[in-house]
Amino acid sequence: MDTTKATTAFAALSQPTRLDVFRLLVQAGKTGLLAGEIGEKLNVRQNTMSANLLVMLNAGLIRKTREGRGIRYFADMPAMADLIGFMLKDCCGGNVDECKPFLEQVACKC
Amino acid sequence: MDTTKATTAFAALSQPTRLDVFRLLVQAGKTGLLAGEIGEKLNVRQNTMSANLLVMLNAGLIRKTREGRGIRYFADMPAMADLIGFMLKDCCGGNVDECKPFLEQVACKC
DNA sequence: TCCATATATCATGAATTATTGATATAATGA
DNA sequence: TCATTATATCAATAATTCATGATATATGGA
Incomplete structure (x- = not known):
């Protein structure tokens, strides 16, 4: 991780x-979501969603795998x-x- | 916290x-840093730094207190x-x- | 091979953001 | 009150980012 990668991720x-x-x-965890499912849930047009997914991919925040005709995305x-x-x-x-109070606040609740 | 606040913070x-x-x-922790010290350390011009500090203040990421002629900034x-x-x-x-492996990776090392 | 579905790419105009020179404000000390 | 130091604000230009219509590519099924 360096400043350039980090700023790219935050911009995304x-x-x-x-x-x-x-x-x-x-x-969604390891299950991930298909691109189309994401667009539908968030009510975003297809090409806009595709462009936004690409930004997040390039930022290294998400990953994808093809699944039949669809493409499934995952948080990295x-x-x-x-x-x-x-x-x-x-x-x-x-x-x-x-530092301690900060750590307690940030700890995951799942 | 809501999406608007969060995107503002990430933009900052x-x-x-x-x-x-x-x-x-x-x-710097609770010690914080004076605006001038920050600009000097990062080699950024005075008005540029002031503008950037304002963005971070508005995003709620930092706080400030006046200290004599200077202004001291802290991470929130x-x-x-x-x-x-x-x-x-x-x-x-x-x-x-x-979730567990993620939590172990993100845990603070201080 | 042809069609339908799922996703990506391209070009463009509108909006936002960044940096800078110049200037203003605030606090301190003589 | 005047000069100095520290920081903020303003105005303007340059660069970046956004959503969109149109179109292209990839997969699967008939």
Whole structure:
């Protein structure tokens, strides 16, 4: 992870449709979603959705596999973890006590 | 946290100077940094830095307090935790086993 | 091979964002 | 009050991004 990759990823998340797509895919887990399903759920036109999925692919936030005529998309969770790690590197001035409340707040609830 | 707030925050992090500023402030912890110190460290002109700091303030990622003639900036860690929580809500389809490796990777190392 | 379905690409105009020079405001000290 | 330091705001141009209509490509089935 470097600044260029990170800013590209954040730019991909800075548009409402794309953020919604990412959150849907995070919630879908390993099952993923077909491109068409995503467009339908979010009520976004086909070519607009395709363009937005491409932005997220290029940003490394999602992956895809062909499935028959369709294409199934997945959130790339390791990439997301890497991004968060980059952003929070050496956080809180290395002070564990200062950091603890933050960690508790960010912990996943699933 | 909602989609609008989140996309605004990600947009603020999608520019190299601003991402560098945020990471510096994360590392500075409660000590924070003066606006001038930030500009000097990152070699960014005064008005450009001021404009970028304003974007981050409006995005809710940083806070400021006046200190004599200077202004001291801090990363808003609770806001960051909130943002990460929003992005990862109901992750991995609610499957804890699927989620575990991700959580281990994202855990803070400080 | 021909058709239907699913997704991607292209070109374009509209809107947004970034940087900069110039200038303004705020706080301090003489 | 005047000068200095620190930061913010303004106006303008340049660059980037967005959604869309039209069209192209890929897969599967008849």
